[in-house]
Amino acid sequence: MARRQIKTALNTRLSTFQKIYLLLIAGFILGPFIPLIIQSFAFRWAWPDMLPSTWWLEQREKSLLPLAWDYVLSPYSRVWEATINTVFIGSVVTVICLAICLPAARVLAREKFRGKAAFEFFLSMPLIVPEAAIGIALLMIFISLGLAGSYLGIIIVHLIPTIPYMIRMLTAVYQGLGRDFEEQAMILGASRWQVMRLVTLPMLLPGVVAGALFTFLVSTNIFLLTFFMGQGKIITLPTLLFSKIAGGTLDASAAGITLVVTIPGIILLLITERFIKEEAFGKGFGN
Amino acid sequence: MTKVQLKGVRKDFGSFTAISQIDLDIESGELVALLGPSGCGKTTTLRMIAGLEVPTYGHILFDDDDVSEVPVQDRNVGMVFQRYALFPHMTVEKNVMFGLKVRGTPSGEIKQRLEDILDVVQLEQFRHRFPAQLSGGQMQRVAIARTLITNPSVLMMDEPLANLDTKLRGEMRRFIRELQQRLGITTIFVTHDQVEAMELADRVAVIFDGVLAQYDTPEALYQRPNSVEIADFMGANNIFDAQVSNGVAKTAFGDLQLDTDTKPVRDGTGRVLLRGEAIDLLLGEGEASQNVITGKVTAREFFGATVNYTVDCKGETIIVNEQSRRMVDVGQDVWLTIQPQRIWVIQDAA
Numbered sequence: 001m002a003r004r005q006i007k008t009a010l011n012t013r014l015s016t017f018q019k020i021y022l023l024l025i026a027g028f029i030l031g032p033f034i035p036l037i038i039q040s041f042a043f044r045w046a047w048p049d050m051l052p053s054t055w056w057l058e059q060r061e062k063s064l065l066p067l068a069w070d071y072v073l074s075p076y077s078r079v080w081e082a083t084i085n086t087v088f089i090g091s092v093v094t095v096i097c098l099a100i101c102l103p104a105a106r107v108l109a110r111e112k113f114r115g116k117a118a119f120e121f122f123l124s125m126p127l128i129v130p131e132a133a134i135g136i137a138l139l140m141i142f143i144s145l146g147l148a149g150s151y152l153g154i155i156i157v158h159l160i161p162t163i164p165y166m167i168r169m170l171t172a173v174y175q176g177l178g179r180d181f182e183e184q185a186m187i188l189g190a191s192r193w194q195v196m197r198l199v200t201l202p203m204l205l206p207g208v209v210a211g212a213l214f215t216f217l218v219s220t221n222i223f224l225l226t227f228f229m230g231q232g233k234i235i236t237l238p239t240l241l242f243s244k245i246a247g248g249t250l251d252a253s254a255a256g257i258t259l260v261v262t263i264p265g266i267i268l269l270l271i272t273e274r275f276i277k278e279e280a281f282g283k284g285f286g287n
Numbered sequence: 288m289t290k291v292q293l294k295g296v297r298k299d300f301g302s303f304t305a306i307s308q309i310d311l312d313i314e315s316g317e318l319v320a321l322l323g324p325s326g327c328g329k330t331t332t333l334r335m336i337a338g339l340e341v342p343t344y345g346h347i348l349f350d351d352d353d354v355s356e357v358p359v360q361d362r363n364v365g366m367v368f369q370r371y372a373l374f375p376h377m378t379v380e381k382n383v384m385f386g387l388k389v390r391g392t393p394s395g396e397i398k399q400r401l402e403d404i405l406d407v408v409q410l411e412q413f414r415h416r417f418p419a420q421l422s423g424g425q426m427q428r429v430a431i432a433r434t435l436i437t438n439p440s441v442l443m444m445d446e447p448l449a450n451l452d453t454k455l456r457g458e459m460r461r462f463i464r465e466l467q468q469r470l471g472i473t474t475i476f477v478t479h480d481q482v483e484a485m486e487l488a489d490r491v492a493v494i495f496d497g498v499l500a501q502y503d504t505p506e507a508l509y510q511r512p513n514s515v516e517i518a519d520f521m522g523a524n525n526i527f528d529a530q531v532s533n534g535v536a537k538t539a540f541g542d543l544q545l546d547t548d549t550k551p552v553r554d555g556t557g558r559v560l561l562r563g564e565a566i567d568l569l570l571g572e573g574e575a576s577q578n579v580i581t582g583k584v585t586a587r588e589f590f591g592a593t594v595n596y597t598v599d600c601k602g603e604t605i606i607v608n609e610q611s612r613r614m615v616d617v618g619q620d621v622w623l624t625i626q627p628q629r630i631w632v633i634q635d636a637a
């Protein structure tokens with residue numbers, strides 16, 4: 001349905017220049033995936049061939065070792081385990097991040113206090129300081145606390161780079177919300193809880209969903225911090241992938257894993273896209 | 288029907304004083320306008336009455352009960368915000384029902400009152416629309432309906448007409464006035480447009496810089512402002528220095544006989560206020576008997592129904608406003624005359 005909408009939009013509203021521009025952007029974003037997909041189905045693909053000279057399926061029966069997708073889908077690859085870990089950690093991080101950032105963003109958006117500018121600056125520090133530095137420093141502390149190699153440890157380090165993003169996003173949403181709506185609801189007799197449930201949350205929803213989505217995606221993509229804290233005991237999709245491509249080559253099974261890595265994000269994007277559209281924008285919120 | 292009183296109310300925001308001191312009595316069923324320039328504290332006053340701000344000092348009384356400490360939800364007031372604050376994720380119907388829903392009113396009664404109020408504001412055909420799909424005037428009617436459905440004892444409106452175009456503004460003004468009279472609800476509305484305040488209100492409270500400057504009927508405010516600033520704000524343009532003695536004001540353009548029986552004045556310095564429409568402009572000297580000022584027309588502004596003449600009188604400029612039944616040419620010598628009882632003298636308090 002979404003595709004049909006885009007198509008009609010392309011046909012009816014856009015000029016030729018705009019269409020070409022959009023296609024270029026789409027190509028730029030989707031382009032890198034094409035060789036990955038081809039690679040994952042290839043058996044032999046050497047320069048300067050445009051396409052693999054031998055395909056995976058042709059070799060499948062002959063080979064003794066599991067190849068490419070067979071390997072990716074088999075328990076030996078640990079892809080399944082890594083996926084579960086990634087999704088679990090990502091979800092917990094997102095929920096905790098929201099719980100921390102919603103009240104913080106409300107204060108930042110609405111109150112003036114001494115040192116607010118400095119506070120906002122320090123909030124961005126984790127984005128500026130290289131991850132490796134944070135990772136090494138934290139690893140020492142976490143080892144002494146016994147948190148290294150535990151889910152809790154990984155979840156805590158994932159909060160470090162995600163909180164700044166989330167707070168920024170939610171602050172912007174809160175600023176756009178204004179006090180009027182909540183005050184109006186209170187004048188009309190709504191209790192604090194009713195105001196939150198009936199007015200604030202529904203109005204913040206698009207921002208909350210966007211922030212949650214972003215947090216989840218960032219969390220599922222963090223390699224270095226996860227690698228340090230996981231200590232090889234807990235693997236996620238990025239650490240698994242890194243162990244496959246660390247050798248410097250991207251073989252068919254690594255390409256396959258790369259594609260698997262993108263799946264949770266894509267599924268989530270599709271869900272939230274629909275959700276945001278139908279819950280908030282579809283009913284005349286944004287148009 | 289509720290009587291509202293502000294007693295010695297002051298509001299500080301940190302070290303900034305938004306309202307220094309306001310005493311205000313609003314009779315039950317009265318429609319009062321808070322009028323003043325931007326930033327003078329009108330919204331702050333309204334928010335204190337609503338309970339959204341707590342006064343730093345002083346008390347707010349509803350029917351002689353101190354409500355200063357009563358939380359917003361329990362004050363049973365209604366407030367229409369300047370930008371309406373309609374909930375964008377709810378339809379017109381849901382917006383209007385909100386106040387009754389959160390109070391736990393039985394759904395049968397909600398339905399009934401919804402129909403009634405939608406009828407009053409004539410929004411039946413828009414009931415399933417979202418706010419984003421309404422015009423400014425429709426949004427405002429939704430905001431009013433949403434407030435009225437809860438039967439508030441005091442209705443407040445913060446610049447309710449500011450966002451509307453001129454024609455719609457006139458319509459909404461009549462609509463609000465009619466509704467207010469029909470329901471007899473104590474109403475306070477904020478505006479910085481003096482014409483709007485005069486047209487709508489029973490009494491107008493003029494606020495300058497957090498101080499109540501004058502609280503009077505529109506007519507009194509217009510004809511008898513108690514300071515030059517108020518006269519200025521009410522659109523007066525003929526204000527001149529004068530020396531008052533024995534019921535005569537000496538000005539740069541001549542002596543003016545005052546009517547001291549109805550408007551007593553002190554001897555000493557003062558300012559005379561001559562309303563442009565109270566001055567008669569004559570083309571011959573003979574017709575005038577009293578308070579004659581000679582001058583020459585130096586400019587003419589035509590507004591359609593009325594016309595303004597700028598008359599130079601011995602160095603002072605007097606603006607005369609009259610119905611445009613005739614046109615006097617620029618450069619013409621004229622004789623101005625004004626009746627003693629139409630002259631208002633502003634003097635500093637003794």
Ligand SMILES: Nc1ncnc2c1ncn2[C@@H]1O[C@H](COP(=O)(O)OP(=O)(O)OP(=O)(O)O)[C@@H](O)[C@H]1O
Nearest residue numbers: 300303305323324325326327328329330331332479
């Ligand atoms: N929450 C606040 N914190 C600090 N200062 C405030 C706050 N609310 C209002 N003020 C200040 O108090 C003064 C009065 O504000 P208020 O909103 O009452 O003005 P107003 O008369 O409604 O003006 P306008 O016609 O522009 O709406 C202004 O100088 C404003 O900056």
Ligand SMILES: [Mg+2]
Nearest residue numbers: 329330331445
């Ligand atoms: Mg205001």
